[in-house]
Amino acid sequence: MVSSAVLSFARSERFALLALVLAIAFPIACGFRTYPLFIAAQFAVFAMVALSLDVLMGRSGQISLGHAGFFALGAYAAAILSARFDVDLLAGAIAGAALAALGSLIVGLPATRLSGHYLGIVTLGFGVAVAQIALKWTALTNGDEGVHVRTIHLAGIVLSSPLHVYAVAFVALAAVAVFAARLPRTRLGRAFAAVRDSEIAAAAMGISVARTKVTAFVISAAIAGAAGALYAALTGFVAPEDFGISQSLLFFAMVVVGGTASTAGTLLGALVLDAVSQGAATVGGLSVALIGAAIVAVALFRPAGLKSLWRRGEGSR
């Protein structure tokens, strides 16, 4: 049993190495063309949100059906700051993360008393509300015309080519993935798992259940918000239709299909679902149906998600 833990550690390092090689090889393989780089960078941004959602769902045992709401808060914060004040992407991302974290208190505080279905409903409502505010508060958001980002610069350096944005997106994804993968080996990660698995035992072990749940929401939302800022930089333009229920559903599906409480699983789920939704979008309007079908298929045939392809004997988590 000890040796299997050692093996899985080595495996995670091999996985990280493979991911790094792929991330470097991809731009060369696609001849530095704009469209593939854009699609790949967008995948990186969505995968960040999926990882943030797994921190909430897989690691702390809560649920969010409205994660696009946090993503939207970060995207709008960065886009508006850029459009009006030419604010740097780094500052925009920090502001986006902070705004999303603030927004998470709106749902995170009730989460201390709600669970299961009720928390699902509250978060779903939150996601819908954020998209509606983006649509209706035209003085701030331009409504459905959206907000155009000014020149993108990061810590003073102008990101002039798609390759730059691609690099920034994958460095950010790597940082989030390292955080998510290390979390279970930290005190905070254990507190999350404790609250997920037994609230009474968690309390008996000195863990404040309410505070831990809110902390998970704040961290998850902050990451999603920072990803939103990157998304604004990537697309150069944000509009309400990018942050609807179907986007929340996509993030949710990435985690469920990949397998909760697994960083590699969630990354794989993000890759599969992103490919599915990109492919379906070109066919036209099929995307949501396919995402739904993927969730149903996993629930029926592989409840533990894709992670069960390589992780065995760990039950359904």
Next chain:
Amino acid sequence: MLQCSGVTVRFGGLVPLDGVDLHVPDRGLFLVVGPNGAGKTTLLNVISRLVTPSAGSVRFAGRDLLALEPSALLYAGIARSFQKAELFVGLSALDNVLVGLDHRRVPERAARMRALGMLEALGLGGVAHVTAGTLPHGYQKLVDLARALVSEPKLLLLDEPLAGVTAAEIPTLLRAIRDAARDRAVLMIEHHLELVLELAERVTVLDFGRTIAEGPPETIRRDPAVIRSYLGGKAVEHAW
């Protein structure tokens, strides 16, 4: 050190605890016994703040425990195990025990050594990295005990630690409990009197939520009320 006075609990019409008094000094093993449904677990739940009594007081080291949040108890020096091991099923056995050290912010590396040492002392070194939820029930009970014990509480509350543990592990378990009681108070609920009665300083016998006897093991053994209610009139030596 622990002083419960007139503790009464009501669940609707049911009164699982009815004016129970209990005194536990600084050191030693103290037993709470009684038939199924007597209110033993409820008493432990009151002390660990999972159940709020409708009357009575609970004081520990001069503090009013009823004023504390459940998550403050470990900080006050009280840890517990559960009748049906309440493990963090998705974590390894080792990580479960590590949670017992986290409130003291022991550095990760040192904490891992301590937690592993605790598991080894209970004969669980070989399953340290196994997901707790997949362990056999007896092992889960031992991990539950390890998690409480590693926090080095001043008062350790144990709810039927022997139940579900296989015969082979019982000697180790009894030794661990006896060692633990050497420099702290251990308040233990247990049905296997033949194994634990001799280790106890004092015994409290509950029945229908009331204390029907209290005293050192020798007296409890011969108490007619205990024999009648707890042992259904059977000969004491035989039943115990």
